[in-house]
Amino acid sequence: MMVKTIANIPVHVNEEGFLTDASEWTREVAGAIASEEGIADLTPEHWRVIDFCRANRTANGKSPTLRQITTGTGLPTKTLFALFPKGPAKKVARIAGLGKPEGCV
Amino acid sequence: MKNLLIIGAGTAGTMLANKLVNKLPGWTVTLVDPEPVHLYQPGYLFIPFGVYKRSDVVRPKSTLLPRSARLIQSRVTALDPERCMVRLDHGQILPYDALVIATGADIDPSQTPGLMSPAWGDSVHTFYSLDGSLALAEKLRTWPGGRLVINVVENPIKCPVAPLEFLMLADAFFRERKMRDKVELVYATPLPAAFTKPKAAQRLGRLLDEKGVKVETEFMIERVEPEASRIVSYDERQVAYDLLVSIPVNAGAAFVGASGLGDELNYVRVDPHTLQSTQFENIFALGDAANAPASKAGSVAHFEVDGFVENFMRYIQCKELKPLFDGHANCFVETGDGRGLLIDFNYDTEPLPGRYPLPVVGPFTLLEESRINHWGKLAFRWIYWNVLLRGLPLPAPTRMSMLGKEKIAS
Numbered sequence: 471m472m473v474k475t476i477a478n479i480p481v482h483v484n485e486e487g488f489l490t491d492a493s494e495w496t497r498e499v500a501g502a503i504a505s506e507e508g509i510a511d512l513t514p515e516h517w518r519v520i521d522f523c524r525a526n527r528t529a530n531g532k533s534p535t536l537r538q539i540t541t542g543t544g545l546p547t548k549t550l551f552a553l554f555p556k557g558p559a560k561k562v563a564r565i566a567g568l569g570k571p572e573g574c575v
Numbered sequence: 576m577k578n579l580l581i582i583g584a585g586t587a588g589t590m591l592a593n594k595l596v597n598k599l600p601g602w603t604v605t606l607v608d609p610e611p612v613h614l615y616q617p618g619y620l621f622i623p624f625g626v627y628k629r630s631d632v633v634r635p636k637s638t639l640l641p642r643s644a645r646l647i648q649s650r651v652t653a654l655d656p657e658r659c660m661v662r663l664d665h666g667q668i669l670p671y672d673a674l675v676i677a678t679g680a681d682i683d684p685s686q687t688p689g690l691m692s693p694a695w696g697d698s699v700h701t702f703y704s705l706d707g708s709l710a711l712a713e714k715l716r717t718w719p720g721g722r723l724v725i726n727v728v729e730n731p732i733k734c735p736v737a738p739l740e741f742l743m744l745a746d747a748f749f750r751e752r753k754m755r756d757k758v759e760l761v762y763a764t765p766l767p768a769a770f771t772k773p774k775a776a777q778r779l780g781r782l783l784d785e786k787g788v789k790v791e792t793e794f795m796i797e798r799v800e801p802e803a804s805r806i807v808s809y810d811e812r813q814v815a816y817d818l819l820v821s822i823p824v825n826a827g828a829a830f831v832g833a834s835g836l837g838d839e840l841n842y843v844r845v846d847p848h849t850l851q852s853t854q855f856e857n858i859f860a861l862g863d864a865a866n867a868p869a870s871k872a873g874s875v876a877h878f879e880v881d882g883f884v885e886n887f888m889r890y891i892q893c894k895e896l897k898p899l900f901d902g903h904a905n906c907f908v909e910t911g912d913g914r915g916l917l918i919d920f921n922y923d924t925e926p927l928p929g930r931y932p933l934p935v936v937g938p939f940t941l942l943e944e945s946r947i948n949h950w951g952k953l954a955f956r957w958i959y960w961n962v963l964l965r966g967l968p969l970p971a972p973t974r975m976s977m978l979g980k981e982k983i984a985s
Contacts, residue, residue: 535730536729536795537729537839537840538839547795548797557767559765560793570767570771571730571771572771573730573735573770573771574736574904574918575735575739575770575775575918
């Protein structure tokens with residue numbers, strides 16, 4: 471775990487750049503991580519997804535599954551891939567300051 | 576007399592009936608299940624490789640349940656939680672005082688376009704059902720080789736390590752048949768890596784490399800194109816196959832969704848530590864049917880049932896439930912060539928290396944390949960039929976223990 475300054479805010483991140491403390495997240499931090507991920511502007515549709523994930527994160531700070539996101543926001547999976555290209559599950563989790571999607575091993 | 580109704584006489588339902596039946600004076604125990612035979616689902620993994628046959632993994636349900644419990648062979652078509660009753664196949668209404676939903680999880684290939692085509696059972700297979708694993712065994716017996724793709728459609732799935740085990744057993748199977756050079760093994764997974772937990776990734780990350788398995792990560796399948804023999808992801812990546820082994824979407828029972836008790840995959844919303852429905856206090860869910868964020872596996876059902884028996888006794892005495900379930904799971908992971916791993920973890924602790932102490936037969940090695948782990952996995956089938964399902968005690972703790980594990984700062 472290390473401290474990284476994102477959008478002038480020092481936050482704790484793991485070696486892959488995921489926030490390890492969801493409470494250090496701000497909307498500015500999200501914007502800065504999104505640019506790192508190649509998303510220049512977060513549109514209201516992006517925010518709909520990010521806000522849903524923040525509101526529905528698990529007790530240990532994990533992002534909801536893609537199916538929970540599509541069910542909860544009403545956005546189809548295809549749209550999620552357009553909004554967050556190449557792996558929305560991982561990208562949304564990182565931008566929303568939540569843990570990376572994991573299996574059991 | 577009050578009635579405890581258990582829907583589903585699988586791993587969780589059978590264990591529960593056996594453990595509770597003599598503890599509930601004034602209560603009758605009724606089980607409802609459409610299938611006359613009990614399936615040993617962990618055995619499906621071995622069937623395609625000719626290790627197990629059908630008779631190794633089935634037993635009549637009636638021989639596994641206590642005599643004093645009543646088994647109704649029927650499907651539940653509707654549940655009315657407000658009026659505490661369920662409707663069966665032929666319209667029969669069954670009232671209950673307390674309800675346990677233990678209907679497990681089942682595959683739903685219809686959710687992936689193109690998966691259920693005329694190629695199903697020919698170039699497209701699954702080992703996540705008894706019929707599927709038997710058909711795949713038949714296929715592999717004469718398969719000349721080519722590109723074998725294992726695809727997990729979406730998580731969560733039952734026994735999340737089974738696809739990895741399948742790949743490692745396939746590697747050994749084709750080597751044994753002197754045709755490994757004719758087979759390309761590909762693993763297409765929606766996750767960012769085959770092993771995602773830090774300690775497991777560090778210790779096991781090399782395993783698939785060593786076995787020559789190509790891993791296609793973050794592959795979220797949108798459709799199968801059976802005419803072109805390829806799978807296509809939502810971001811339009813294509814993976815060609817000669818033989819596709821699919822792990823389709825896993826979901827809970829439809830009546831759970833229709834009753835309003837279920838989540839987006841029809842798993843019953845429960846408190847993760849007591850397994851009580853978050854909506855009705857006389858409804859509980861055990862095993863794969865519950866949406867507790869634990870693995871969907873028989874060992875989890877076993878650890879859940881242990882604590883649940885105590886909590887159910889508290890429930891009928893109108894006492895507050897205790898948070899007795901900690902997410903404990905453990906499973907043997909076959910790695911091929913007569914070797915295996917053991918992993919042991921819970922809600923808060925990832926799989927760690929070390930030793931798993933078990934009187935007489937142990938210790939097993941955690942996160943490390945050994946022969947004893949493989950024998951443990953094979954011996955487990957006997958234990959399952961003769962000890963576990965009958966509700967007899969095993970010399971292993973219900974809650975996860977750190978005994979023998981290496982404590983490593985993460």
